[in-house]
Amino acid sequence: DWDQLQRDLRSIDGQQYGAYKRLLGRYDHAGPSFALSVDHVQGDAYAAPSRVRAVMPLAQTGFPSGYLQSEIRRVALCDYVTRTAASIIRDKHLDRNVGGGNGGWSSPKGGAFNINAPGQEVLPRTSAIVSGDETIELRFTVALPAAGRTVLGQQANQILAINLVELIKNTLLHGNLDEKKLALHISSVENQHHLRQQLSANNLIAFVANGSILPRASGASATPMLDNSVVPFQSPPELSVTLTQADGVAVSGMGIPKGITLLTGGGFHGKSTLLEALELGVYDHIPTDGRERIVTDPSAVKIRAEDGRPVTGADISPFISTLPGGKDPKRFSTDDASGSTSMAANIQEALEAGSTSLLIDEDSSATNLLVRDARMQALIQNEPITPLVSKVRALYAQHGVSTVMVVGGLGDWLSVADTVIAMDYYVPRLITSQVEDVLRQFPSDVAQDAQYGSVPQRAVQVQVPGEISPYTASRSFINIKPAVRNPVADPAQAPQGIDLQGLDQLVEVGQARMIAATVQRFGRATEGKPVDLKSLLATLEEEVNLDQDMPATLSGGELVAVRKYEVAAALSRLRGLRVA
Ligand code: ADP
Ligand code: MG
Incomplete structure (x- = not known):
């Protein structure tokens, strides 16, 4: 006692x-x-x-x-x-x-x-x-x-x-x-959860309530902008929908329908800010956040170019038909991917993990994976890349995967969009019909592939080349201590680990620790034998039960739940992953 x-x-x-x-x-x-x-x-x-x-x-x-x-x-x-x-x-x-x-x-x-x-x-x-x-x-x-x-x-x-x-x-x-604060916290979270669950049945991939505060205090802060200059979100009338919260209160806002949606508008008018709010709409937010009534398809994955990332046995053939040196695009491996190959791999790996919505910002993309204009088509005949603009409709038609794309300069994307939203001084407007006029005035034929191509399903061998400890993970990197330390300093031996910098939807270091613990667990559970990546990820479906199977050394309070999409992304970046 x-x-x-x-x-x-x-x-x-x-x-x-x-x-x-x-x-x-x-x-x-x-x-x-x-x-x-x-x-x-x-x-x-x-x-x-x-x-x-x-x-x-x-x-x-x-x-x-x-x-x-x-x-x-x-x-x-x-x-x-x-x-x-x-x-x-x-x-x-x-x-x-x-x-x-x-x-x-x-x-x-x-x-x-x-x-x-x-x-x-x-x-x-x-x-x-x-x-x-x-x-x-x-x-x-x-x-x-x-x-x-x-x-x-x-x-x-x-x-x-x-x-x-x-x-x-x-x-x-x-x-x-503080009972009032606690009660509000619980009901707010329950309401968000409830709103998110209504998305699919309403044919939506996201909902942004009127009055939401999207911009953050600064580029380095996650707290809301509190200036008087902040413009609260207001839906365009044509996209306005009303959903009901768990507490019965009706809430109106902008619904983003399934399909292909462009967010466009002038530079600095709030396009990326809206996309970032959608990226984090997979999570619930605290009541004072400003984004606590913004909800997104829980499987939405942010896609970006990430040159330099390792890729193991990824099928990037929908986008890239041939690779120099006779490499097989159906089993693409590299230690150092380019902008376009990394982005193709990111898309394919998100689909493999089961994502049904892709979120893309032109600013952080490889342009040559997004479009190829008529002049470049005429000039370069043997280009092996089929850009996403030619696949995005087939991706939706054949696999039901929606795309939200921020576009500033790539007009070809106008021809494939179902919904076009223009940000105008932070105010969204539906401009789909103006787009039709523009398309008549400036016709361009964007080649459309009827077939998306294959969605990968890899059998992987998870071999962790050393000791991985959740306690040495940071938000952007999971350290792996080599099993055997090479006594002779070898400059080719870069620090081992999993680079998480490209994962924009990780919000806490505890999630990186959770990924580290999970990768370690996968390595132990499968003993390096090939397993279907999808079924491995399916064991994470009960992610709320964080303590299940955790080794005793993890009895601390440092772990935070993470989605299977981030776990899959980390596994795909593990140098030492093998594909059977
Ligand atoms: P874009 O991607 O269209 O170039 P950003 O989304 O990066 O523009 O936004 C540009 C700036 O405007 C950022 O500093 C952002 O914080 C600010 N901002 C975005 N939305 C709002 C808003 N609703 N009210 C006030 N400022 C905003
Ligand atoms: Mg931007």
């Missing part, structure tokens, strides 16, 4: 740091009742911090049972609890830094709590988990305090036996939370 914890901490005061290991185990606190589980104790003061969990019976929390009624409500509740803990921890640390008072929790000798702090998206995370109808648990790290190499038992007691209890009381007890 708690006295035991305090006795243990007193007894190790002044001992070697390693004596902290004695804390491993479980301590029960009474009033409020919860169990503290010390799962991992750091080896020294400079090592990665210790991992602890507080597990409280739901009956003790006082959360209304309605908040636990559905999976999505539980996700929202846990997300809120994590945010509350993160903000308490941040404020307490700031207290010390600004005031130097006694209210702060951090000390230069250690003692800092840390919890994986969420951004603008509401996601299932391992930082807070409801198990069955029994318990809710909060997972975080704590740096155990030391003077040099010795244990500071008194401080540790303050941190673990006193501050931690305060943190738990203010995070897990319903009576201590």
Whole structure:
């Protein structure tokens, strides 16, 4: 029990740091009742911090049972609890830094709590988990305090036996939370989820509610632009649809129909901002975000050119008929793809993973994969590339895959669009009929392929060439430590790892950690034997159950749910993937 914890901490005061290991185990606190589980104790003061969990019976929390009624409500509740803990921890640390008072929790000798702090998206995370109808648990790290190499038992007691209890009381007890904010958080998330589920039945791939705030505070920030100059979103009348939220409230906005949609307009008029909002509409957002009523087909994938990426056995034959050096475009492999081949591979891999909507911005594309104008067709006879503009209709007709494309300068795309939206000083207008006039005035025959070609289905061998640890992942890179270190420095041996920079729909480092854990798990589970990539990904369908099959070393709170599309994209970028 708690006295035991305090006795243990007193007894190790002044001992070697390693004596902290004695804390491993479980301590029960009474009033409020919860169990503290010390799962991992750091080896020294400079090592990665210790991992602890507080597990409280739901009956003790006082959360209304309605908040636990559905999976999505539980996700929202846990997300809120994590945010509350993160903000308490941040404020307490700031207290010390600004005031130097006694209210702060951090000390230069250690003692800092840390919890994986969420951004603008509401996601299932391992930082807070409801198990069955029994318990809710909060997972975080704590740096155990030391003077040099010795244990500071008194401080540790303050941190673990006193501050931690305060943190738990203010995070897990319903009576201590801001009930209005919590209720809004849960209903907002449930409403978004509900809106997203209505898309397909309404023949839509996205919905942007009127009044949404799309632009961000800056290029480096995910928080909303708060200036007076911001123009709230307003649907063109012709595309206006009204959907019903989970709480019964009707909400109107712009529906983007299935098929081929162009977002066009002058430079700097808000095209990319709208596309970026659609990219992240696969996730739910916090109520103050401005994008909390923008929802997108949950399988939508942003496609971009990504020269330099590795490609393994990808079938890029719909776009590229022949490759120099007799390489087979049905099984294209390279360590260093070009703009067009990387973009072709990105499209094909998204389809392989099951995406039904592609989101593309001309700004981040390889032009030669998007179009080839009449003059270039006349000039270059043996061009092996069939551009997307010639395939995009067949892609929709044969495979039901929609495309939203931001176009500034490529007029050929006008001839293949079902819907053309022009952004005009941040205001969208439907201009499909003006487009018809323009097409009559400036006819151009864009060759159309009736056949899209094959959608790949690879059997892959997941071989991780070394040790992969979720704890060394960053938002843009997963490190892989080589199994055998080459004693002779070999400049050809670039740092091993999976480059995630091209994945615009990853929003948190915890998702990169989740991918790292998943790739590692796939490697172990398949033992390098060939498996159908699709069925491997199907094992992720239950992605909300984050803890399933997780190795014990991952009992921390650092993982965040990720879609199978990002996992597939990461696997495809693994140098060491083999295709049977
Ligand atoms: P485009 O892709 O059409 O060139 P962007 O989407 O990059 O334009 O937007 C240009 C600038 O306008 C960005 O700085 C963006 O933050 C800002 N912006 C976009 N939408 C709005 C809006 N609704 N209100 C105010 N500013 C906006
Ligand atoms: Mg742009």
